[in-house]
Amino acid sequence: MLIFEHSSKGRNGAPQSPVEKASVTDIPKNLLRKNSAALPEVSELQAVRHYTRLSRKNFSIDTEFYPLGSCTMKYNPRACNTLAMLPGFLNAHPLTPDQQNQGFLACMYDLQSMLCEATGMAAFSLAPMAGAQGEFAGVAMIGAYHNSRGDFDRKEMLIPDAAHGTNPATAVMCGFTVREIPTLDNGDVDIETLKQAVGPQTAGLMLTNPSTLGVFERNIEAIAKVIHEAGGLLYYDGANLNAILGKIRPGDMGFDVIHSNLHKTFSTPHGGGGPGSGAVGVAERLIPFLPLPTVAKEVTREEGLENESYHYLTAKDCPQSIGRLSAFMGNPGVLLRAFIYMRFLGREGMVRVAEFATLNANYMMAEAKRRGFTLAIDQRRASHEFIITLKNEARDFHVSAMDFAKRLLDLGYHAPTTYFPLLVPECLLIEPTESEAKEALDGFMDALEQIKHEAETNPELLHAAPQTLPVKRLDEVRAAKQLDLAFKPGASV
Amino acid sequence: MSEVPSELKYTESHEWLRVGDDGLITIGISDHAQALLGDLVFVELPEPGTEFVAGDECCVVESVKAASDVYMPISGEVVEVNESLVDEPEMINSSPYDNGWLFKVKPSANELDELMDADAYLAEIEE
Amino acid sequence: MPFIPHTDQEITQMLAIIGADSIEDLFDEIPAHLRAAVMQAIPPGMTEMEISRLMQQRAEQNTKAVCFLGAGAYQHHIPAAVWEITTRGEFYSAYTPYQAEASQGTLQLTYEYQSMMTALTAMDVSNASMYDGASSLAEAILMAVRANRKSKSRKILLPTTVNPVYRQTAYTIVKGQQIELVEVPYDQTTGTVTLDQIKQQQDKQGGDITALVLQQPNFFGCLEAVDEITDWAHENNILLIAVINPLTMAVLKPPGEWGGNAHVDNNNNGADIACGDGQPLGAPMSAGGPYYGLLCCKQALVRQMPGRIVGRTKDLDGKEGFVLTLQAREQHIRRSKATSNICTNQGLVVTASTIHMAIMGAKGLENTAAACFANNNKLVAQLTAIDGMEKVFSATHFHETVLQFDDLAEDNCVADILAALMKKGIIGGYDLSLHYPELGHALLVCTTEMRSEEDINAYAKALQEVLCSLNSTQTAALSETA
Known part of the structure; x- marks a missing residue:
């Protein structure tokens, strides 16, 4: 039964909103709504009961084993939720001046730093709001990098045929053409075909490692060499980062840019399909292109005391950035949960x-x-x-x-x-x-x-x-x- | 086993062509293609009057599990489309060579000889 | 070990089945010289008690000041039940409903969301959500370019009364697609975009325009002439993209009903695509998110819609049920030809928003929106009573208003005033100087239903004091130079 079918005309729960409707007669009539929206009219109890019952029609990690490949359905610690929803965070307006938002910004700065260390990248931006947006940011940065060097003909993105569908969809959104690279029966990329495929048109290669076939790409160093010698960049799809966390870092494998699905590896809830986070990390040469905003730390000395403060970096500070991907900075509530989870684990927990x-x-x-x-x-x-x-x-x-x-x-x-x-x-x-x-x-x-x-x-x-x-x-x-x-x-x- | 009428021409991308007495060429997708796609739920037809070059994407057929482009097998102008598919796309499943035709083209060049006959197509899909 | 259940005995048993001597052996395909060292820059693990302390401290560092700031994120009351139910494990820890039979909760809820959002916007179809308002505008533009086959120009008219960060985001996302975003200036008297300015820009661009974006209420809080502009767009084969604040649509004319005054075909009424941020409907401000992007369209455009859509159908026994539908448009099937690369959206926030709308009902939302409007009028009346404070634009304002400081000296700026207000416990609004330098010393103030009479009085009093002390320092400085 739909919530609409519980509705009775004239029923209104409403201690939750102003009891009387204030006058809106100052608004010109032609700009006003004629009929009320056909939303359900139910009591609070009816709504609570309806949605509690609906929730019980779901499988979830909290109720069932959920071995959904490529999605990393691990336990979402309850404390991450409770602490991310402290009123100090929930009531923070996104445009609050940085000085009055230090607690939140400190968490974001620390999260950026921890992600750098965990992946071996030089810098991170938390702006992308999901894996696919992280991919978009990564691929757009590859484009911006080539363009900044006057290398305008690199318009082809190489993608193994085993890749997630988002890889080719993203490359096309960013204005690249896609060339598929076959996979061998043993799960490794067909490196001979790859060698034939690269050239002055190559923008880069998008790779998931371990691949979607559930095996580690053993020739990763050779692949990195082929791509880099051809002038391309190497993109790491972090969908499977959980498999190697603390064991080997994408930066050390030669990747230039990565996105990390924090809702997979760092245990933020999947929420029935989001919100996620697709934080992007880059090697040194791509730092100027990171999506905005990012968070910076400033250390000042006052009377011998060190003072740490945090602030957003915006277009003024980073003129070469690929730009904004959302109105503010990604999904802060998700980022807070990932930060708390990483602090739970600590360096020794990452490896485990x-x-x-x-x-x-x-x-x-x-x-x-x-x-x-x-x-x-x-x-x-x-x-x-x-x-x-x-x-x-x-x-x-x-x-x-x-x-x-x-x-x-x-x-x-x-x-x-x-x-x-x-x-x-x-x-x-x-x-x-x-x-x-x-x-x-x-x-x-x-x-x-x-x-x-x-x-x-x-x-x-x-x-x-x-x-x-x-x-x-x-x-x-x-x-x-x-x-x-x-x-x-x-x-x- | 898919049906492959012997009087038609075929392409590797599974379109069929029938030459009419009026010189117009009727185009659809093969029985084999409809079986691969499964129950069709939507067809996006080209605008009549549009000119295409052989190999252009001109139409999309959509099932629950796939959306597939239809490629123009020959160059020419689309003169008529099968409007009844808008409401009944399943006709492509039930009658791929008759009621399930997609559109008619007035060809601008003679490219028919470059296409496969039934035997060649049969060999192709049996591979 | 945090969140790892294995006992030593189990580890031994499992390794025996695998035929490995140690866990380390399982990583023997990774080249040894590439193996990671200990991650020194990550601190050691913490207990829940320690983390709670750290997070409480950091949460305390954020300000508790009274908020008169809007500009795209709004502080509204959210019924306590909303997030209580939303964070139930069955919603919180489920994933995208790929296995429909095991996800009827999320699927039915999403269908109800789509129903409520179409009712609120008077549009035909809603998807299951985009990331946020800014990115949903970008997707709306991409969608319009795919949908408007009569237009070849790929030019989009984008008035500067549209939220500046939305415009920046749209630019980032569509620039790979040879789409041109053309700005249309606003009328400096009304604070809205006029049809004349739009027409002028259309002429300059050679006439062929693919779509026009119109924000209601606009970034200044002003109400645009939506009917007139929508009709004109349709007469010119231009798709109209509405950017809306969905809460205000409980009172204002919804995008699906825009236009229709003139001699336009009746079926053609209404915006073609509507997008916006769902935050005012149940999402806390939370330093910028997670919120969600709403995206609605006319029935004819449904196959150009990006993202997930839920449909109602029947099961083998003829019983009603819900599934993800029209999936053939999406990246996991269509790959490089998908309508968008989006897969994960903002499911949990949509869950909250659906419960929020159900509990509030149309009446609750109407009363809330009307209170926002009324409170803003009260605030503006009080602030403009202060010497040197003027309301800038003549158009009707909804719950945000642009105010100007007339007598401010050149070397003073709005930021100083905001900093001084902050010391008095008030977040005074949004400094417009970065995005709208032509407005001089201008401030965008906002009130929601949550700002009480006392809050408003306190703001007026604080501002008066701040301006007074500023004037006296100015006078002092003047007399010094003299």
């Missing part, structure tokens, strides 16, 4: 993230093999995620990866990522994260094994799944053809 994420993934991969599943890439270490291909099951029993996914929901597990990467047929991309205990991993593997058995004996059970959730499989064709995107009073589905 990668260690236990990798331990969990390799353990599950070994278990999958032991239980008779086919791995997309055999004989290699898993990073923090790995891929099962169900092509044999699909061929023999006419069940798809989607059927497996839906049946998992029935058994109380969120499904892994399905049908990505596109290179692997009927695939499940499984990422357990470091915060899951062995029991959860074993329970999931038992469920997967059970489903495999069901596929052999009773495939109908898979086709009909899920059976235990609020709805059964939904008609996506109907949704796309008979578009119903908003409730209109009087109309029904």
Whole structure:
């Protein structure tokens, strides 16, 4: 039932707003609204009950194991939320003068510094509001860098075929053309093809390492050399940073620019699809181009005492910047949560993230093999995620990866990522994260094994799944053809 | 097994062409292509009167899982489009070679010989 | 170890299954000479108690002054229930609803959001949100260029009454696409953009314009002549992009109803695309975010819409349910041909905003917006009663107003006055000198429903004192030089 269907004309909750409506007769009539907006009229209790009930129709990390590959669904510590919502932060107007905003700015400056250290980059901007915007900033900086050197013909971005869809979409948004580079069966980039592809038109290469195939790119140094010798720059898509945090840094691998999804690696909540953060880090030569604003620290001496203060840098300070990406500076509430999480972990905790994420993934991969599943890439270490291909099951029993996914929901597990990467047929991309205990991993593997058995004996059970959730499989064709995107009073589905 | 009518011409990007008595060429997407795309939910047709060069993107067919460009197989002017697809895009699934045609073109050059015949196309999609 | 559950025994068992001697072995594919050293610049880990202390201290360092600052972010009351429900783990720690059956909560809520936003804006379609108001304007411009096939110029008219940081953001995001953003100056008397100025700019640009942006209320708080300008745009095959503050739409004519006074085809009424920042509907100011961008359009443009959209459909049993729809437009399928690279949006803030709108209802939002308007009138009346303070523009103001300091000496600036007010516990407004130097010593003040009679009186009193002391120092300085 929709909130609109709980509505009764004339019902109003409203101790939350001014009780009387002030006069607006000074506003010319033709600029005024004629009829009230058709919003629901419900009591506060009705709204609270409705949305609490809706929340219970969701799977979430707090309620289920959520091994969604490429998304790093780790535990979101509650303290990060509580402390980011202290009134001192919530009531800060974004244009408050810097001097009156020092507590917040100090957190942002520290976050920039910690991200530099964790990734091996020279400077960071927290401005991008999600991974895709971080990519945009990174690719735009590559363009700005070439242009600043009068190198105007570098218009082609190289992207491995295993990449996230955002990579090519971003490159095109920034005015580049895209050239795909194939991936070898062992998961590494086809470096011979790459050598043929580079030239004076090459702007750069966008790479995820470990790749979306769940393996570490072993030839990274050779790749960096090929790109740099051709005059291009190397872009690091930080989607999989969780796998290597504290073990190897993108800066040390030769990357010139990276974005980090703070909502993955640094545990800010996914919130049903955002808000995220795609902070960007750069090597020395790209610092002038960082998106604005960034936060700087100033140390002054007064009567022998050191005074630290923080301020925003804007276009006046950084004339070569690619510019602003939002009205203020990214998603500060998200940035605060990432800052708190990093301070929880500290330098020793960073390394453990990668260690236990990798331990969990390799353990599950070994278990999958032991239980008779086919791995997309055999004989290699898993990073923090790995891929099962169900092509044999699909061929023999006419069940798809989607059927497996839906049946998992029935058994109380969120499904892994399905049908990505596109290179692997009927695939499940499984990422357990470091915060899951062995029991959860074993329970999931038992469920997967059970489903495999069901596929052999009773495939109908898979086709009909899920059976235990609020709805059964939904008609996506109907949704796309008979578009119903908003409730209109009087109309029904 | 996909249906591949022998009297039509084909492209590698899965368009088919039928030469009419009036010299106009009717274009659609093959049975094989519609099967790959799955249930179609939307078609974005070209504007009649628009001139295209062979290889131009001229039309988009969209299913739940994919949106695919249709490439103009020959150079010419679009003279008529299949308006009934706006409400019933599923006709491309049910009748790719008849009711599911996309548009008609008045060709500006003779490029038909460069296209595949049914046997060649069949070999292509069986690969 | 923080947030890692493994016991020593489990680690041993797991390594045995893997066939590795140590966790370190799992990283043996990484070249040894590239391995990271200890990260000295990151401090050691802290306990929850220690972090709480640190964060409390830092939160305390931020000012508690009374806020008369707007300029794109507004302090409104948010019912306590809103964020209580929003931060339930089931909303907070879920991800994008790719598995529809296991995400009906988020999906239905998003559908309800789309319904409420279309009701508020009187537009046909809303998406599930963009990042913020500024980036949603950029996406609206990209969308208009894709949608307006009758126009070839890729020129967008962008009046300077549109929020300056929105204009900067739009420029950053669209400049890779050969799109030209053409400024239109505002009328210095009214504080709005006039049709004459728009037409002049159109002529200068050769006539073919793809879209025109119009902000209501505009950055100065003034109300633009939306009907007249919308009709003109449509007569000239120009798409109209509305930038709105959604809270004010509870009282003001919504973008879907703009125009329609003249001899224009009735179906063509209304803005073609509406965007703006959803912050005034349930998001705390929070130093700049997270907020969310609203983006709505006419039905005909739905396939040009970027970002996620939820649709209502049926399941196998015919039961109502919700799914992400029109996904073929998006980057994970369409890759380099996607309508935008956006994937993550601002889901959790939209959750809050939906609950906020449900609890407030149209009546609550109307009363709130009307109180903002009335309070602003009170503030402006009090401040302009002070000697040397003038209201600059003649157009009707909603809840922000530009004031000028007439008698300020050359070497004084608005920043000094704001600093002095701050010492008295008042954030006095937004200094316009950076973006609008032509206005001289000008200040943009804002009131919301949260500013009480006492707050307003306190501001007037403080400003009077600040100006007095400034005058006496000036007089003193003058007599010294004399």
